[in-house]
Every structure is written in C-alpha cells, then in structure tokens.
Amino acid sequence: MTADEARTLGQGLLAWYRRSGRRLPWRETRDPFAIWVSEVMLQQTRVETVIPYYHRFLRRFPTVEALAAAATDEVLGQWEGLGYYARALRLHEGARAMVRRGEGLPGSVAAWREVPGVGPYMAAALASFASGAAAPAVDGNVARVMSRVLALPRPRLAASARAVAGAIEAMMAGAGDPAEVNHALMDLGATVCRARAPRCGVCPLASLCRARSGGDPERYPAPEARGRGPVLAVRIHVIRHLGRVLVYRRPPGGILGGLWAFPARFENEGGLAVEIPGVTWRAERQAFRHVFTHQTWQVTARAGDVARPGPAPDPTRWVDAPAVDRLPMGRPDRRVWAWARELGPATVTL
C-alpha cells in the first residue's frame, strides 16, 4: 500500500467512524484511570458484558487512590463473573504501585508498558486514548481488519506485525486524530469486518482490501488451533457446622487463582481434599458440567454437617454462612453455594 493509498483509506475510515462508530462509556472520558479499567476488563471479554461491570467498578473505586486502598477481596468481589481474575489482581497491584510512587498515571507507551498486566496492545491503546499518542493499538479486531486489507494470513507474526503497524501509522499520518483511527479500526472489526459474515458492502476499506478482491475474506486471518482440554471429575464439599461453612482461598496463578472455594477433590490432580471426621452427608447431590477454555469440570457437589468440628485444617477456615455470599468465588463454587444454602440441616446426625 502506498502512502497516498494509506491517506485515502484513513480519510474514508474516519468518515465512516464519524457516521457509524460506537458510542461507549469509556470514550466519554479522558481520565486515564477509567480508560485503564475499561481496557483491562475488555481483554477477551465482550463490550456488552463489560459495560455494567465498568460502571459498578468505577462507582466503587472512582480513583486510582480508592482502588489502591481497597482490600483484595473487595476488588475480586467487583470482578466476580468477569473471569480471568489475574487481571483484577494485577490492576490492583498496578494501582498500589502508582500511588506508592506518587507520580500519577503513565502518559506514554513506554511508561504504561511497565505496569503489571499492561502488554503491547494496552500500552498503545492507553497512550493513544488518554494522551493522544500516535501509537497503533492492534487488538484482535484490528489484526483481523489489517490481515484482510493486506492479505496477511498471520498478522501477529513479527514481519506481518511490522507491516500492520506501518500501514496504521501511514493512515494516522494522513488522517487527524490517532486515537480516532484506533477506535475506528476496532469498531470496523467489531461491526463490519467481523470474523464471520463480514459486511464488505458497507466497508470503507473495501476498495483496497486484498482479501476482498481475492473473493473469500473469511479465509483471513488463518484460524488458530486450540485444544479443548481434559474433562475432570470434581467433588465439591460444602461442610457446615451450625451457621458456619468451611472455605479456603485458591492459590494464585492457577485456575480461579485468588478466589475462595469449598474443599474439593479432583479426579487426578489432588486439589484440596481435607479430612473432616464425623460429617453427616445429605442424600441430595448436585451434578453439573462447567466448561472452561482449557478444561471442563464434571462437578458432583455434596453438602454435610459436622457435629463436633476440630479447628479448620490449613488452609481452610470456618466462615459465617452469610459472609460466603460476599466472598469472591468462581462460577462453579458460587453455583454449588446457591444450591447448598437452601438446604436445611441434615436429618440424621451421628
């Protein structure tokens, strides 16, 4: 693509964006903290899913100082249901580091890149949206758009990525506000140049799109191979004594890391199985399947009561039942709790 062609594309793109771009809450502000929160939430997560979380989170933590001062469980609690919980832990960690250093929020690509959880895409997006930097922000949408325009099957490969960035920079040079170019490319990918059923008839880039002239734009980008992962049988135990319940915090780093959970035994991975003598199990059980990206849990949940509990075995602890509602949990444990909390006391005791 020549510089002149890039300029023409950029102008057509911005004309389309001003007519058909999305209005989104995090585009109504230049507050870098709010935009940072939105970008973290939007990783691998749909816009419609994020919007209510975004408003709730900023209402609870309006500033980086408020977030830095919060407890981990408050932050995870606001995040419950969004998934990829390490994002929330890194956001929290980043906020505390910024407040500790007292130099405000970053304003450049390089400075954002130092922040935990901020990678190449986010650093460019944040510097562009909050500070006006002319940095190409290549997310999944933009990579797909440029993969098609330039007919590059693997736009993330180093050589292709350079071509993609170069073409976007050329568009920015010819077309005003760099942040608008980034927003426009993302919106184009989300609403026109979609993964399936692209609407080439209304695309402002169609005239120069090599994938379209090739006749089968959906062939780009090349599909990523992804495994489905194993199915694990998981036994989850809700063990109660009077008004209390046994829980533990899952270790950071792994699946649902940092969240609270009920003691569980995994088919072949140990998990956290604690020996509690004298449990009277109820006859009812709950069974369901929970599909993660890389593994599936076939869950069987049981609930029981213990008459004379010893101290909670490490790392578990007894928690008042109403407090369990406020502990951040993953979906499987939350679902088990929603079932178990409705059960009355066991009918038989030892």
Next chain:
DNA sequence: AAAGCGTGGCC
C-alpha cells in the same frame, strides 16, 4: 514460545 487463564452468547 506455547500453554494457561473464565465466562457468556451465538448458531
């Protein structure tokens, strides 16, 4: 550098 990390919607 390939694998791990959640959840919900869509067809």
Next chain:
DNA sequence: TGGCCAAGCTT
C-alpha cells in the same frame, strides 16, 4: 448440543 468466539497478558 458443542464448538467458536470476544478490546490480551504472563510465564
């Protein structure tokens, strides 16, 4: 239904 997908990052 099950497979695919959605504003990526870390190790």
